[in-house]
Amino acid sequence: MSRWRVTNSAPAIRLYMAGAIRSMVQMSPAIRYSKDLGPGDFDKEATIEGWVQEVRALGGIAFVIVRDRYGTVQIAVPKKKVPPELFSAMTSVSRESVVRISGTVKKSDQAKAGLEMVPSSMEVMSAAQSPLPMGVVDKVSVETETRFDQRFMDLRKPETRAVFEVKSVALRLIDEYLVRNGFVEVFTPKIVASGAEGGATLFGIDYFGRKAYLAQSPQLYKQMLMSTGLDRVFEIGPAFRAEPSDTIRHVSEFISFDGEMAHISSMRDVLDVLEGCVQYTVEGVAREASDHVARIGTEVRVPRTPYPVITYSDALDMVVAEGMDLKMGDDLGTEGEKALGKVMADKGYDVYWIVEYPEEAKPFYIMEKDGTPFSYSFDLDYCGQEIASGGQREHRYDRLVERFRKKGLEPEAFRFYTNAFAYGMPPHGGWGLGVERLVQKMLGLPNIRETILFPRDRNRLTGLEQDSITFFVAGEPQPKGSTRSFYVKKVDRVVTTTTNKNTKHWQLRVATEAQHANEARGVSFFSPEKECAYEVEALFLFPRPKSLPRRVRMNTRRPDVDKLARAVLDGLADILIPDDSQVVMLSARKRYIGEGETPGARICVRRVR
C-alpha cells in the first residue's frame, strides 16, 4: 500500500496535505517499508532503506537482501541492465551497512515476497566495519554472552526484536484495562531516603552529599495514596534490587507493575482486578501480536479461567505429595514452585493463586488473618514461577504499629508513612507484578534477560559508563613541578628535585580520592594487565582571582595544563592504572570556577579495547 494512496472522499485535500507535510520534513523521496510494498507498486519507482543482510553475487546477476524493521526486500542486480559502477558498489558493500536504494519494483515469481527491486541508485548511509562482532543471519548459533555484549547487533535479529514489540503491546493492554476500571496512573519517586522493607537490598547513591537509595518498590508511596482519595492507582516503572541473585529470572533493574486499591471488602477484590488484567493482557497479546509471537517461534496459550485459588497450606500438601520434604512455615522454594506448577499444568491451569502465606514470612504492611498464623497475602504463579505478589494491607493504625514492632522495626522511623494511617486510611490492598516475568512466561522464554533490552544483573553493567571511573578531587590543582637533575659526586648518583613542593601533597590527594572512588564502586577498576589501554580526561577548576572580570572563564595563567595532567597521572599510577605508559589518550582542560563550583579536578578514567 502506498503511503499516499487516497482512501477517503476528499482526495485532493488529502494529497495536498500529505505533500505539504512531506516537504516540510524532507525533500527526498519517501522511504518505504518492506511490508508496504505490494502489487500496487509494480513497475513503479520506490525507495527503501535498511541493513544489507546478504549479498549473493552470481557473476552476471547479484542479489542483495535489504532488511528493515518489518522484513526484507530482495534487490536484483542484473549486470547488463545497471551501470557498472552501481553493480560493483552493490556487490562490494559490507554486510550490515545501512543503504538507501531507489529502483523499480518488479513482480517476480522467483523472489520469496513475489516482488523484487531493480536498483537505479544506491547510497551507503553508513558502512559497517568488518568482520562483524556477531552475524545476524550466520549459520552458527551465538552464545548468550556474545549476544548481550553485542546487543545492538543481536537486536537486528527479528526474533530477538519481536519480544520488545510484544512487551510494548502487553504494557499498553495493562494500561488500557486499568484505566477502564477507574485506575489512575501515578509516578512515585525512584530516589528514596529509605527502603520499603529494610535496607539490605537497596542500591545506595549519593544525593547531594546525603545517603539515598534507588527505590526497590513503590509500596509505601502507593499505600499512602490510598488515604488521599486517589483510591485506585497503578504505576509501571523501574524497580531496583541489589540482591545478589544469579538466576534466569532475576535482574537488578526491572519494570514493576504496581497497583493499589482502596475501599475493598476483602482480598478477593484485589484478586479479581489483577486476574482480569492479566487475562486481558495475555488474550490481547495472543490476538493482536500474533505476528511477533510467531516470529519468536512460540505461541501464547491463553490461561484457563478462573485462576484456581490454592492456600499456602494446600500448596504445601500438594508439593509434599509430590515427594518434597517441606513442613509448615517453610517457603515453597524454587523447586516447590516448579513442582506445584507441574501439578497445576496437569489439571490444565497455567496461572493460579497461592494465598494466605504465614504472617511471619510477610512484611509489616500485610494484614494478619486473626486467630491463625496466616495472612491476607497472595502470589500469582504462571507456569511454576511467581510473577506477582500482594495482599490486603493493614490499614488500622494501632495494628500497623504492632506489626512494625513484631518485625523488629521502629515505627517512628516510618513516620512519613504511618502518618497517612493516623488520620483516616480506608481498607486497601494491592500487588506488584514483574512485567518481564509476565512477558517471559507468556512467551515461554528461557531467560528473563531476553525480555530486557540492556539487562542489568550482578555481573553485567554495560553501556556508556562501562569500565570507567569518575571522581572529584577538591582543592587547588597543582602541577607536576619542573624537575632538575644533577650528579652528586659524593654518593655517585643522579639526584632529581622538583620545584613545586605542593605537588606531592596534591598527588596524594588524587591517589586517595581515586582509591575511595574505586572502593565505592564495588568491583575494583584496577586491572594489573599490562595490555589494557586507558583514556584519561581531566578538568581542572581554579579559584577566581578577585580582580578578574566576571565574563572571563578561561584560565590562561600558569600552571600549564600538561603539567597539571602529569601530576594527576602520577597520582593514579598503581591505583587505577598499572603504568602511565598504558594511557593512550589524555584530555586535560582548565578554567576558573563558575557560580556554585568548588576548585578541584574532575577526573575520568576509561578502559578502552
Place this chain on the structure above:
RNA sequence: GCCCUGGUAGUGUAGCGGCCUAUCAUGAAGCCCUGUCGAGGCUUCGACUCGGGUUCAAAUCCCGACCAGGGCGCCA
C-alpha cells in the same frame, strides 16, 4: 554468596599429555559463475583467557585469578 559446568580464530565448535605446523563449520579477502534465497566451486586469512606449578614434553594434568552459563538461596 554457595554448588556444578565451562573458557580454543570475528562467530560456533573438535581435540583433553607427544601424532597439534590445532579439526570442522561459519565468516572475511580474492577469483569463476545471469535466478540465488543455508547458493555453488577454487584459493587465502584467522585462535588455545591470564598467572604459577607438575613433566623430557601442556590447549590437554594440578593450583590460583578473572570471566561466562546453569542450579540453589531470595524475590517481581
